[in-house]
Amino acid sequence: MREIVKRILLAAALVAMLAPSALAGGKLLLGVAGAHSGDLASYGLPTVNAAKLVADKINAAGGVNGMTVEVVAEDDQCKPELATNAATKLLSDGVKIVLGHICSGATKAALPIYLDGEMVVMSPSATNPPLTQSGEYPNFFRTISSDDAQASLDVAYAKTLGLKKLAVIHDKGDYGKGFATFAKQFLDADPSMDVVLFEGVTPGAVDYSAVVQKIKSAGADGVVFGGYHPEASKIVMAMRKKGLDIPFISDDGVKDDTFIKVAGQYAEGVYASGPKDFSKNPLFIEAVAAHKAKFGTDPGAFFPEAYSAALALLNAVKVAGGTDYAKVCEALRTSFVDTPVGKIKFDAKGDAEGVGFSIYQVKGGKYVQVQ
């Protein structure tokens, strides 16, 4: 008899534990996973704040299809082994949409669990290119552009300029060489464009005339440069002085006013990609004001991206009429949503369209957006 009572109690306890997910009809759980403690907490906590602000805003307006949004935060400290724990916890809590993770490594570790559980995941900050481009995780989306987005944009722009033979030059540093390597990959993938030269220069060298002669003799009709402005200005000046008047396209290390100041007249016509400016977007201003009102400080890293991701996720649930996996994914890919980083939807691989970088050109001593 006592055994039976015990079993009934156990069963009751189990039912009680399952209750939150079973009874979630009135609630929409928004999982937020990322570094909420540890060394990288400053990258993760702004996302929790963003989720809370968006939940407050949507709940004040009547919730999503009548459901109130509730934020469930799980800490992964940006560690892959903790990220899988966080993902399992969210899965067992019955969460269907997750904002996170923050770091690329942790995101990659957690994604298989989410995929098995048919949960939609959106990161505000994981920039590792294969996360979306490999196509392995159709449940993964992000509101930040990937590490190779600049290279991809620059190469696409070189194509619209009609360039065919490009010299890819970099400064041998992590940032510059990374950019240049991505650019080379995109150029190699495009049969209409060739890489005629791929070289690193020594930062701070006395002059770059030999490299410029090499670019010239390689017959390049354009230069893609990965690195920072001191080398870029020296190379551009040497090119122009040697009468090599071909387009020079670079990254946001060069989209700096010091570049124009130093290179002066020689800077004219240089292209550089740089982050899109969304500081005048009314939704961004509103989100920052809400953060100040509630938390009393300026928002931290990736706050606009996280705020936008939360808006996009909740909007998709609203459009899909529920948390059905396929319908939410479909909604993310098809319906536009207004966010602090602009009006966005997601491409087939999960990258947000229209976020990230634009091409700028130096005109009259200033960087002017050309695309």
Next chain:
Amino acid sequence: MEYFLELFFGGLTRGSIYALIALGYTMVYGIIELINFAHGEIYMIGAFTGLIVAGLLTMLGFPGISILAIALVCAVIWAAAYGYTVEKVAYKPLRGAPRLSPLISAIGMSIFLQNYVMLSQTSDFLPFPELVPKFGFMKHFGSMLSSSELVIVVATVLVCVGLTLFIKYTRLGKAMRATAQNRKMAMLVGINVDMVISATFIIGSSLAAVGGVLIASHIGQINYYIGFIAGIKAFTAAVLGGIGSLPGAMLGGLVLGLTEAYATGYVSSDYEDVFAFCLLVLILIFRPAGIMGKDKIQKV
């Protein structure tokens, strides 16, 4: 062939730049056997002085070539003053000390001057105006050699020839050679050794300032850090040519500049420094005293 020549002239310019700075290293080493690590900083200070003077003169509306001349003169005087002061402050009190002490003092001076310029001027890159006018007759050379490159090469050759004659035939030059050979003996025969050493620092610093202005005008930008890399390369050139030998510094600079240019041109600029320093290692293995150095180094 055209490509070969283009690389040749690029390397020649770069080599002349190294040589101009290397002369200062090699002179000082010849006299007091000190590697003056602050020499690169004197070069940088020369360039900054040139920039300030040129900016001022441009505002006052001076014509092109006179700006170059006045900027050069001012840079030479100012840098010479720095060279003189550095010697008096950092090296003279250590004259009798073990050889390592003035070397450490030189490194300290180099760091001090770099940071002094960074704090008093700026840590940013600054644009440097093109002071060398475009000569009409240089049009034929097109992309091979520009006017400012020609000026650098010619200036280096003139300086080198002038300096050699000066050391050989003038009273001060003879005093320098005497001091280099045996300082005590020179003192005994009535040479003012302190004055000779000061003069060496003044001449070396002046050459560095000439280099600083011409090179900054050629490259078009400066910051407080340019002296470091230029100094390291020039020092390499001086060692390559045989430190203490004037023609050696010239030759070492040219060899280094051309090696770098051809390594970039025919192999890859990724390995520019690799080739330059491999060459240094090889030469030091087979000729430990450098290309022009004699077993007993002929100083100055």
